[in-house]
Amino acid sequence: MRVKICGITQPEQSLAIAALGATALGFICVPTSPRYVTIAQIQAAIGLIPENIDKIGVFANTTIAEITRTVQKSGLTGVQLHGDETPEFCQQLRQSLSQVEIIKALRVRSLEHLQTTIHYTDYVDTLLLDAYHPQQLGGTGQTLDWHQLNQQFNPSLPWFLAGGLTPDNILTALSQIKPNGIDLSSGVEHSPGNKDLDKVALLFQKLGN
């Protein structure tokens, strides 16, 4: 299973988290987030991380030109679209970034809302489900209803479960639902952007790594 640790701001923490077992690291490219990092900060982190680790930039409601510029300058291997990007936007981004993994995040408002993921199938590589929050785009610590999700969500694409996952609740979540990957941010940090390496280690211990 893929394990993505997101919202990293300190380059040396990237290296430590990769060594603990993360398969993907996430960098927040949304300027309003307390976890926002510049291209220079992403470059510094990526310079330390082994090649086999996925390096994902998280964007929301920005332009294709801005995403493309950031990917090309920083060396990101994937992008996570966490805003209201349409299937048409994803199709255009695919044309601009053909070698890069495109992950479309859906902030789930309702079970009916889940059905919109079908429209992205031809244009993205991976889906991600996060909890909806009226004021914040992500990193909220809010969880989804895993049991209901298990009954209603059966996508044809691989997908990440996100939203309020922690070392304490991860096994409960995975007992109820079987995503292809998990994504954690606020559940493994001291404060926004400052990861708690003890919590990350506990996560991988719980996962049996």
Ligand SMILES: O=C(O)c1ccccc1N[C@@H]1O[C@H](COP(=O)(O)O)[C@@H](O)[C@H]1O
């Ligand atoms: O973390 C942020 O600050 C953020 C800002 C804007 C868009 C997405 C963001 N984070 C994403 O939120 C989810 C879940 O986070 P959490 O585990 O509930 O804290 C995760 O996919 C992050 O990539």
